[in-house]
Amino acid sequence: MDMIHEAAHVARSEAARAALASQSGSEFLTFRLGAEEYGIDILKVQEIRSYEAPTRIANAPSFVKGVVNLRGVIVPIVDLRLKLGCESAEYNDFTVVIVLNVRGRVVGAVVDSVSDVLELNQDSIRPAPEMASAVDTSFITGISNVNERMLILMDIEALMASADMGLFDA
Incomplete structure (x- = not known):
């Protein structure tokens, strides 16, 4: 568990540093969902x-695992692996x-593992590919190749606030 505490410390210090970073680059926390690697805005x-294990909420969608009490705040927990259709979701x-x-609310996102924090400049980010209308890619903001790794950049706020999540009022 030391790795988790270290990653949390890194995330906090990186978030503080990102607030002071120049406009030329953005910092992303990278994590794995199945075989894919994703990046979200560190801020x-x-x-x-x-x-x-969270406390289950009756009639919630399968990807909403329940809620936990985080220092007095009740936090909904969403398993992104289930929400995004990963083949397996082992704990x-x-x-x-x-x-x-x-959007001013605290929400938890379950992922397979956290990788690292990367700074990417806009030149290294390619637009997300156009997909058939059956595939919702509205929360994907871009793709970046980093050291032979394909990184899918995600607008986590857009995903969490989407109507099908049911976490926010319309």
Whole structure:
């Protein structure tokens, strides 16, 4: 679990540094969902925690795992692996919850593992490909290749606030 605490410390210090960073680059927290690697704006990340089984909410969609009490705040927990259609969603020692601040609310996102924090300049980010109308790519902001890694950049606020999540009023 030391890795999780270290990652949380890194995320906090990186978030502070990102606030002072120049406009030329943005910092992203990278994480894995199945075989894919994603990146989200580090400024949306409040902390990174080890996974603990939440209290289930009746009639919630399967990807809403329930709620946890985080220092007096009741936080909904969304399993992004289930929401985004990953083949499996195992809960093990690497499974973590990225605690996000989205539209003034705290929300937890379950991911397979957290990788690192990367600074990307706009030149290294390519637009997301156009897909058939059956595939919702509205939350994908771009694609970047970093050291032979394909990184899918995601607007986590748009995803979490989408109507089908049911976390925010329309």
